[in-house]
Amino acid sequence: MTAPFAIDLRNAETFPTRRVEDWKWSDLRKFLRAAPEPSPALAVAPGGPFAALGGEEIAFGNGRDSAGASEVGYVARGRETLRLRFVTDASGTGHQARATVEVEAGAALLLLETYEGSGSAYVANAGLSLKLGKGARLTRIVLLDDQADALSISAAEVALSEGAVFEQTVLASGARLQRHETRVAHPGHGASVRLDGLYVLGGERHADLTTVVEHAGVGGETRQLTKGVVSGRARGVFQGRIVVAHGADKTDARMGHHALILSDRAEVDAKPELEIYADDVACAHGNTIGALDENALFYARARGIPEPEARAMLTEAFLGEVLDRIEDERVREFARGWLGARLEALS
Amino acid sequence: MTMLSIQNLHVSVADKPIIKGLSLDVPAGEVHAVMGPNGAGKSTLSYTLAGRGGYEATGGSVDYLGEDLLALEPNERASKGVFLSFQYPLEIPGVPALTFVRTALNAQRKARGEGELSAPEFLKLVKQKAKDLRIDFEMLKRPLNVGFSGGEKKRMEVLQMAILEPRLLILDETDSGLDIDALRIVSDGVNALRAPDRAMLVITHYQRLLDYIKPDRVHVLVAGRIVDSGGPELALELERSGYDKYLAEAA
Numbered sequence: 001m002t003a004p005f006a007i008d009l010r011n012a013e014t015f016p017t018r019r020v021e022d023w024k025w026s027d028l029r030k031f032l033r034a035a036p037e038p039s040p041a042l043a044v045a046p047g048g049p050f051a052a053l054g055g056e057e058i059a060f061g062n063g064r065d066s067a068g069a070s071e072v073g074y075v076a077r078g079r080e081t082l083r084l085r086f087v088t089d090a091s092g093t094g095h096q097a098r099a100t101v102e103v104e105a106g107a108a109l110l111l112l113e114t115y116e117g118s119g120s121a122y123v124a125n126a127g128l129s130l131k132l133g134k135g136a137r138l139t140r141i142v143l144l145d146d147q148a149d150a151l152s153i154s155a156a157e158v159a160l161s162e163g164a165v166f167e168q169t170v171l172a173s174g175a176r177l178q179r180h181e182t183r184v185a186h187p188g189h190g191a192s193v194r195l196d197g198l199y200v201l202g203g204e205r206h207a208d209l210t211t212v213v214e215h216a217g218v219g220g221e222t223r224q225l226t227k228g229v230v231s232g233r234a235r236g237v238f239q240g241r242i243v244v245a246h247g248a249d250k251t252d253a254r255m256g257h258h259a260l261i262l263s264d265r266a267e268v269d270a271k272p273e274l275e276i277y278a279d280d281v282a283c284a285h286g287n288t289i290g291a292l293d294e295n296a297l298f299y300a301r302a303r304g305i306p307e308p309e310a311r312a313m314l315t316e317a318f319l320g321e322v323l324d325r326i327e328d329e330r331v332r333e334f335a336r337g338w339l340g341a342r343l344e345a346l347s
Numbered sequence: 348m349t350m351l352s353i354q355n356l357h358v359s360v361a362d363k364p365i366i367k368g369l370s371l372d373v374p375a376g377e378v379h380a381v382m383g384p385n386g387a388g389k390s391t392l393s394y395t396l397a398g399r400g401g402y403e404a405t406g407g408s409v410d411y412l413g414e415d416l417l418a419l420e421p422n423e424r425a426s427k428g429v430f431l432s433f434q435y436p437l438e439i440p441g442v443p444a445l446t447f448v449r450t451a452l453n454a455q456r457k458a459r460g461e462g463e464l465s466a467p468e469f470l471k472l473v474k475q476k477a478k479d480l481r482i483d484f485e486m487l488k489r490p491l492n493v494g495f496s497g498g499e500k501k502r503m504e505v506l507q508m509a510i511l512e513p514r515l516l517i518l519d520e521t522d523s524g525l526d527i528d529a530l531r532i533v534s535d536g537v538n539a540l541r542a543p544d545r546a547m548l549v550i551t552h553y554q555r556l557l558d559y560i561k562p563d564r565v566h567v568l569v570a571g572r573i574v575d576s577g578g579p580e581l582a583l584e585l586e587r588s589g590y591d592k593y594l595a596e597a598a
Contacts (some may be wrong), residue, residue: 294400299437300447302397303507304425304455313450317441317490 002294005127007153009094010035016245025237025269026174026179026208031151036123044087050112053330055081062088063095063124073100076109084113085125088150093290094123103159105133108139110328115154117175118147128156132164141331143338148203155181162189162217168198169326171335173204173342174234181210188217188248197226198335200267200320200342201234208237215248215278222253227322229315230259230266231346240285241273248278255285260292260318262346292318298325312343319343349410350375350546351396353516356407358388358395358571367571368407373515380557380582381550383568384590388436389550392568393519396548397431398424411515412531424506425451426458428514430507432521436500439491444503445473448510455511476509480536498529503559505536516540516547522556534559554586570597 008014012034018027042061056074063070074082084099093254103109124146128235132138138158146152152175170180184193197209213222228236238257259268272285292314300310319339326332351373356593358366365388368547373379383389396409398421409416416424439447453463464472477484492500501521508516518537520532529539537560549560557565557579565582567575567590574593575581 293437296437296439298421299433299439299487300451301421302399302425302431302433303447303451304422304458304511305451306422306454307420307459309450309454310422313442313447314439315441318443 005096005098005125006155007125008122009096009125020208022239025235025239026177026206028151028153028177028179031177032123037092039088039090039095039122040090042087044085048083048085048087048116049114050083052108052335053081053083053112055110057083057085057114058099058164059085059087060097061225062090063097065215070096071098071100074102076101076103076107077156079108081110081112084111086115086124086154088115088117088122088124089119090122091119094125096125096127098127098129100129100131101109102131103133103136103138106135107133110139110331112141112143112331114143114157115145115152117150117152120147121149122147123218126151126154128154130156130166131159132158132160132166134161135163136161137165138167140166141326141335142168142170142180142205144172144180144207146173146178148175148205150175150178152178154179156183158182158184160185160187160191160193162187162191164191166192166213167194167327168196169322169335170209171338172197172199172207172209174199174201174207176204177206177208179208179210182212184213185219186209186213186215186220186222187242188220188251190219192221194325195222195224196322196325197228197238198319198339199228199230199236200339200346201228201230201236201317201347202232204233206235206237208239209254210237210239212241213243213253215242215244215251215253217248220248220252222255224255225322225325226257227319228259228268229262229319229343229346230268231262233265235267235269237269238270238272239274240271243275243329244278244281244283246277249280251278251281251283253281253283253313254276257287258318259289260315261289262291308347312347316340316343348375349373351548352410354408354410356409358391358403359403359405360401361390364405365571366395366414369568369572371566371573373546373548375546377563378541378547378549378560380562380565381548381568382552382554382582382585384564384594385552387568388571389552389568390519393431394551395518396517397421397429422454423458425511425513426455429517430511430513430515431517432504432508432519434523436492436504438493440493442491443489444487444491448473448507451507452510472510476506479509479539480506481532482506497524498526501525501529501533502536502542507532508540509536514545516545518547518549518551518560520551521549522551522553530556530559533554554582557582567593569593
């Protein structure tokens with residue numbers, strides 16, 4: 001069973017405006033007033049950014065898989081790797097696709113989810129339903145590479161069973177509007193969640209990382225670290241909400257969002273929220289937005305490192321903390337390479 | 348040969364004059380101490396020589412090996428051999444000490460048209476220098492200065508000196524925050540760098556450091572000017588009588 005798309009590209013009435021609280025910094029209706037023309041069929045060659053990591057592949061080309069389906073399901077029963085690719089090559093048209101991924105009790109899945117956009121001014125919408133059985137482990141890496149004038153939306157519902165481990169790292173480089181949303185139903189009872197994100201935005205790009213974690217049971221753990229850097233006229237949005245329901249005692253949740261602003265015209269909007277209805281919980285959030293430390297910059301220059309190199313070194317070090325938390329070394333190295341290339345493109 | 352020649356230097360910070368007509372010559376091979384009370388302009392002098400933003404030279408000149416030092420960017424000064432040892436070395440989160448030092452060394456070598464040092468060559472060099480300074484090599488894998496004690500930070504400064512091999516060392520209050528053991532290790536490290544083609548400017552409030560790093564000349568800096576100069580005995584005299592005599596004259 002999958003929930004319907006919250007946003008359905010076929011129905012303009014489902015497009016939120018900034019008057020919807022959760023969309024106040026990402027006004028979809030401003031850019032999309034009517035349902036877009038459907039995108040043409042697209043055949044996708046196997047591979048993608050994570051081809052070297054092997055595993056199974058499911059690829060959507062403009063919203064359809066090779067059999068023409070726009071909904072695909074996958075069940076992981078052992079230790080598996082799945083490359084789930086949302087490939088777009090379209091201009092001025094729109095498409096959507098949905099995937100349901102289940103990790104059975106005791107199984108482990110490395111989900112490498114990529115958004116590979118080419119063309120221009122397309123609208124891409126993805127919906128995911130992720131389900132983890134008892135003691136299952138899902139490591140989800142999301143790579144968002146869209147065109148600067150694209151509208152790209154991805155929303156996932158994640159349901160954990162007791163003792164399950166869900167780890168997520170989102171790498172975002174923005175679009176005209178790029179929204180990545182994760183909603184986690186956290187049962188507590190030994191289940192743990194890591195929800196990390198990284199955004200590197202230049203030009204007029206916009207990325208919105210929104211997460212909601214609802215702790216319903218006793219003794220759940222959530223760790224969240226999002227970092228970002230914005231330059232030019234870019235805009236980064238972070239919305240993180242952690243809800244601890246009545247009775248979800250001994251919940252341990254920590255949320256951090258830290259951003260660097262490299263230009264006067266760039267912007268970061270952040271809304272960290274903790275809603276706590278239980279007793280005896282350990283919850284904390286931290287949020288900082290600022291410029292590079294000028295003292296550290298001078299120190300590096302005084303040791304002979306030219307300013308652009310010193311800035312890049314300090315910026316990369318700042319953001320790298322998010323990547324250090326990725327356990328899989330191959331994925332971590334890939335992410336470092338991605339970050340390096342994105343930072344180079346900024347300067 | 349004069350390595351550093353400062354003539355009638357005036358420096359303002361946020362439009363406030365701090366250095367007011369300072370002149371000083373440091374020949375190659377010599378160690379010169381600049382002593383002075385709080386607020387005399389000691390840190391302003393060291394930051395001006397290193398090229399920190401916000402320290403504006405409004406008059407005078409600084410000649411370093413025949414070049415106008417003030418016209419150079421901080422990193423250019425470094426690659427030409429100027430090294431400022433910071434009173435409070437900065438913490439650099441996320442950058443391992445090894446990475447930082449290697450980046451600095453290779454940036455300097457590149458600026459001088461020399462090739463980069465290979466990873467094995469660099470590691471060999473660092474291991475030897477770290478051993479001399481009794482720095483645990485494992486510490487160099489940690490982010491530079493993050494969580495280091497005052498003594499460890501100063502030893503990291505000396506390690507960087509030893510690896511970068513500058514021509515002109517400026518030590519800004521290097522003794523602050525050091526116990527006697529750390530002071531001895533740091534001073535030994537600095538003394539090991541004494542050489543005929545290298546000069547040192549030791550900036551300090553207290554005479555204590557000069558028991559370990561023996562100066563050839565001592566200058567007294569009060570209210571932005573050098574008001575007295577002499578041999579090492581001047582430092583001892585200052586220790587006994589303090590700066591009151593000069594402060595009265597300056598006022």
